[in-house]
Amino acid sequence: MFNYQGKAPTSLLSVKNLTRLYAPNTGAQDVSFELYPGEVLAIVGESGSGKSTLLQSLCGSVPPDAGQVIYQDTAGQSQSLYELSEARRRLLMRTDLGLVHQNPRDGLRLRVSAGGNISERLMAVGARHYGQLRATSTEWMRQVELDTQRIDDMPTQFSGGMQQRLQIARTLATAPRLVFMDEPTGGLDVSVQARILDLLRSLVREYQLSVVLVTHDLAVARLLSDRMIVMKDSRVIETGLTDQVLDDPQHAYTQLLVNSVLSF
Numbered sequence: 001m002f003n004y005q006g007k008a009p010t011s012l013l014s015v016k017n018l019t020r021l022y023a024p025n026t027g028a029q030d031v032s033f034e035l036y037p038g039e040v041l042a043i044v045g046e047s048g049s050g051k052s053t054l055l056q057s058l059c060g061s062v063p064p065d066a067g068q069v070i071y072q073d074t075a076g077q078s079q080s081l082y083e084l085s086e087a088r089r090r091l092l093m094r095t096d097l098g099l100v101h102q103n104p105r106d107g108l109r110l111r112v113s114a115g116g117n118i119s120e121r122l123m124a125v126g127a128r129h130y131g132q133l134r135a136t137s138t139e140w141m142r143q144v145e146l147d148t149q150r151i152d153d154m155p156t157q158f159s160g161g162m163q164q165r166l167q168i169a170r171t172l173a174t175a176p177r178l179v180f181m182d183e184p185t186g187g188l189d190v191s192v193q194a195r196i197l198d199l200l201r202s203l204v205r206e207y208q209l210s211v212v213l214v215t216h217d218l219a220v221a222r223l224l225s226d227r228m229i230v231m232k233d234s235r236v237i238e239t240g241l242t243d244q245v246l247d248d249p250q251h252a253y254t255q256l257l258v259n260s261v262l263s264f
């Protein structure tokens with residue numbers, strides 16, 4: 001996982017005083033943080049605290065009312081997400097960023113085969129050779145432990161857990177530099193959740209993924225993240241290394257959250 005030793009690297013994502021409010025204290029306000037390459041940052045908090053609003057603003061889908069989202073592109077240039085033209089922002093989102101939705105159906109094309117779902121993303125970044133697309137899609141199905149014999153099956157023929165694996169494969173196949181995950185195990189049975197979490201943990205390690213992960217589940221944050229942000233009523237109330245925050249929470253609300261979970 002992320003190594004904090006030595007010289008501080010340049011941040012991949014820099015969020016400055018981001019605000020998106022739907023009503024007073026409803027949404028996300030005055031959020032600032034840095035995300036470094038290879039780091040997994042969890043955003044936690046109870047339902048309605050503003051986690052998804054923040055994530056949507058970070059990944060380019062909901063413009064903030066104020067503040068900046070600055071992304072370091074492959075060429076090392078700082079790109080202020082909402083100061084780019086719509087076309088440039090879309091291109092950046094397609095080539096550099098990936099999003100795993102809570103509901104796999106939101107991140108899959110249901111009328112396209114499993115292999116087609118993965119190939120489509122590869123084609124969006126320029127891949128064209130049919131044999132190569134097929135081979136890469138097969139390899140990604142293997143990576144997420146899906147039966148490669150089912151490459152021509154439709155996602156609707158898959159179980160919820162299998163659909164989530166396919167969505168993860170589709171998202172990671174283009175090697176995004178930054179992956180956003182919104183409750184990636186949220187809608188699944190507990191046993192399926194555990195297996196998807198195992199998979200995500202090994203993929204994060206193997207590919208040194210940089211991830212912003214939204215979860216209300218502290219156990220998920222513990223398992224996957226290096227650092228965490230705790231939100232309440234639209235604001236960040238605590239931030240720090242995951243183990244530190246969970247083992248020694250400073251804010252009364254974080255203490256309550258941690259104490260409400262028996263063991264994790």
Ligand SMILES: Nc1ncnc2c1ncn2[C@@H]1O[C@H](COP(=O)(O)OP(=O)(O)OP(=O)(O)O)[C@@H](O)[C@H]1O
Binds near residue numbers: 026046047054
């Ligand atoms: N499009 C919208 N229009 C109006 N209010 C909204 C909109 N989206 C979110 N909100 C409100 O903003 C607040 C934060 O919602 P948000 O979905 O960001 O919270 P959350 O922490 O992700 O919650 P959950 O864990 O339940 O998904 C809530 O009070 C919600 O009702």
